[in-house]
Amino acid sequence: MIAAYLARQNAALARWRGRPRPFSWLFAPSMNAVEFALRNTIASLVALGIAFWMELGEPQWAAMTVWITAQGSRGESLSKGRWRLVGTVLGMVGAVTLVSAFPQAPWLFIPALGLWAGLCTGLATLFQNFRAYAFVLAAYTCAIIATGALNVPDHVFEIAMARGTYIFLGVVCEMVAGLVFSASLAVKARRTMKAWLNEAIGAASHLIGDVLDGAAPPEAAIRAVFSRTLKLNEQLEFTVVEVGRSDHAIACAYATIGILSKIVSRGLGMQARLSTASAISPATLTDLHEAASFIRSLPTRLKDKTMRAALRAELTQLRARFDGASRLANESSETRLRPEEIQRRSAEDRIILHGIRLILEEYTTLLLYLEADPREALAPARFRLRRVVHLHAAFHNAIRSAIAICLAGLIWEVTAWPQGASFISFIAVVVGRFATTDNTVLVSNRFFYGACLAALASIIPVFFVIPTGTGFEALIVALAPLMFIGGLAARNPATATAAGAYNTFLPALIGLDNHARIDELTWFNATIALVLGLGAGVLVFRCILPFNIHQLCVLLRRRALHGLMRICAPRRRIPAENRWIGLITQGMERVIRYAGARLTPFMELNLHGLLSVMTLGRNLLFLRMMARRPALPSELAELIAGFFTGLGPHLLRSAAREEAGFTRKIEQSIAILRDRLDTVGEETRPAYCEVLGSLMVVDHEWRNNQTWLDDRSFRRALQQARLEGV
Structure with missing residues (x-):
């Protein structure tokens, strides 16, 4: 009886220990998270202090840059810092050009700004990692500088240089802090x-x-x-x-x-x-x-x-x-067979x-x-994997960004809102920041929630702490704990996106200045502009060319089948195997990133189809490469050439006829190889086995993946998924 009681208590304790703790990142952080938060809190405060000492106009940008640049590894931070400088320079050049070209023509300036944002976000989609970030930054840096200089267009160059100074200062401080905290x-x-x-x-x-x-x-x-x-x-x-x-x-x-x-x-x-x-x-x-x-x-x-x-x-x-x-x-070797x-x-x-x-x-x-x-x-x-360029997604991102900027400009023009320039800037930040992500709705929502938390957190220093002191020390007391918490959240995967917005916008909402502090009315106007701008950016992703998983699956299937047709076309150049594998695996990764742990039956169908067609295409590539072997028996080379003859895209043949012809050729080729296998000599039999093995794999994948390969079956599955909303 006592043993049973102790067993129940142990089981209850184990269940309690195994329960998810949503705030464990705050109360029991890892040493890596503590080091990251401490390092970047110190770096951002040092950057802020230097900006105050230099009497820069908007010192908060130096602290914001530290948190934007900070990443989990030194390589990521160095790469992001380098490309942030490149993107900032591009944005500065774009802003000076636009303001100089259209100083008193708002409805030439706003469409031109939209075209610039569309161009940058479209190019960002074609690149990866922080090279894409450089184009994203060029988009919204241009918007921030250009809209900030509309009232004083003669000073656009000075405003652009000031922004570049903040960015450079923040990047240098983050790099120095990283070097101090890391060795070897x-x-x-x-x-x-x-x-x-x-x-x-x-x-x-x-x-x-x-x-x-x-x-x-x-x-x-x-x-x-x-x-x-x-x-x-x-x-x-x-x-x-x-x-x-x-x-x-x-x-x-x-x-x-x-x-x-x-x-x-x-x-x-x-x-x-x-x-x-x-x-x-x-x-x-x-x-x-x-x-x-x-x-x-x-x-x-x-x-x-x-x-x-x-x-x-x-x-x-x-x-x-x-x-x-x-x-x-x-025959006398020491092998077992x-x-x-x-x-x-x-x-x-x-x-x-x-x-x-x-x-x-x-x-x-x-x-x-x-x-x-x-x-x-x-x-x-x-052997290196090659990245596939997504022109379709790039076009959608470019159109979305351009339309969003033009709509924001229209709202500013109609309402004559004093914070309209900031509103355009924040929309540019959102549409640029998430142009390269797949599940844009989910990620932009989290980013918006993080900005709202930054607005709430800024109440404490703005209303209670900073008014009690006039020195930089009071500012450190107000900001350091809030920044440290944001750093801990940034190292937790579940809160990383929201923490990115929190750390970015917290210094901006406090309204830092050398000679004055922000008053309540200014804080309220700035916060409203931030919340409305980011909220409008979230709505943009929901309403203007929204991401659709069904459309993505259709696009990936079309691209995979087009690649398969290119492999089968005997007059086309043989694609590289690493490019074929990269095309399929990157497509699967996009579906998995969007779905997370919530894979629907239609997503499973597409992932299975992509895996199957990758194996099918790789074996067809092997057959085409094998046909080029100089020592291949002539009758075997003729059989492979006959198999590929007539395959590939043809304008006058229907998809059903293509599928029937492909099935018939596989069956005929396998039957011929099986008949010849017993009659060929031992010196040529291995080559026959290689070809037969590849054709058997092709036949297996072709027959067992017809739900995805057949157009009518796939359309039925797509319609069913849309009706069920999954």
Whole structure:
């Protein structure tokens, strides 16, 4: 009885400990969060003090720049600071140009400002990371400077230079604080990079091991590995800033990520090979389990640098074991399988063994680039993942930004609101700031909530603390605790977006000045302009070309099928495999980022379809590349050429006819290869097995993905999703 009571108490305590605590980031922050908040609070106050000492007109911009530039890693902060300076200069040039061109013509100035904002946000969509941020900053910096100089157009150059001074001061203070708080930056960056790569290799190897053991991994796990590789590919840009662009290890790290994506894609193909095999011999099953065990052990063994040479040698031996040609050529070798045993194996066994060998070849290349030996003749650019440009999204962002600026100008013109210039500036901030995000409605809402919290928090220093003192010390007492809390919130993923708005707008709402403090009426007018401007920006994303997940899925499908048609067109140039994988994985990442943990059946259908078409396209690419081999038997080359003849886009053929013709060609080619496989010589049989294996994977993915590939089936699924509102 006592034991049962204690068990219930322990269970209740465990449930209490496991409950989510929404404010744990504030009451029990990590040391990393404390260091981040303390570092940037000090840097922002120092920047503010220097701005006061220099008697700059709007010193709050120096403190705001520190918080805008501050990021989780030094590489991110340095990169953002550098591109912030570039964006500020572009915005200054744009503002001076617009005000000089249209000083007394508001309805020439406002459309021109809208066109500038549209151009910048459209270009931002075509870039990634903080290069995109530079264009975003150019958009709203131009709006802030230009609208602030409308009353005094003769002084637009001085206003622009003052803004540049604030930005430069804030960036320098943040960089100095970061250097003080961090040491051995390059060494830590390389160590972190290697840890990231080992984690990614571990996740991918576990997945490949499951495939080889016959335990098909869930698609969520596959998508998670692809998402990890994409995120790591983006994060390496900041490691480049910390280590140096010329570092050979960085280039090889990019290649390692691309090879890792290929390995996971090979695993999907292997899963299809195993699914289509009617019977697998016990010897082949043993080989599968042996390869799975070796691949699973790789991440642990890679941690020991002294083991890498031995690991590569062992991998080479394992590849030779599965290489049928080498075993037939050397009958007295020490491999476990003998030629007479190979003769008894079925075509399915040969295809599976070839699939294992392909995966092991990719792992051999992976280890080569992971080691990054400068003495090796490596070509990292060949394997690096390439980003896909989204022209459709860029056009939408450009149109949305231009319309939003023009509507804000119309409101200002009609109402003659004294805060109308600030209203336009805040709308420009919102439409520019979130032009490069996918779920713009959700993110802009959080940003708006953070600005509202900044307005509430500013009441304490404006109304109670600052009036009691006249020195900079009183300002430190008022601002430091609020800034520190904002820094802690910025390191919590759930509150990071809101904290970004809070930290950005808090110094602006306090109304800092050398010779006067903000009065209640001015604070109220500024706060109303901020809240209404940001709120209007949120409405812009809801009303003007709003983001639609169904439209995104249709666009991604159209782009993937167009890429598939290009692969099949024999007269077209063969696309690079890393570009094909990058196109599909980046599309999946966009859907996952939008959905988060709330994946609907229609999103699942599209993610499954994209995974399937990636495997299908990669095997078609393999067939086209194989047809170019000089040593390929002529009859096999003719068969591959006949398979691709007539495929590709054609204006006079319907989609249904294209699908029927593709299905018929797959069936005919597989039947011909199966008939010839028993009659060809042993020297050409491996090539026949390679082609047959790829065609079997293509057939499997084509037949099992018709709901997504077939136009009518996809339209029905789309209509059902729209009716259900999911």
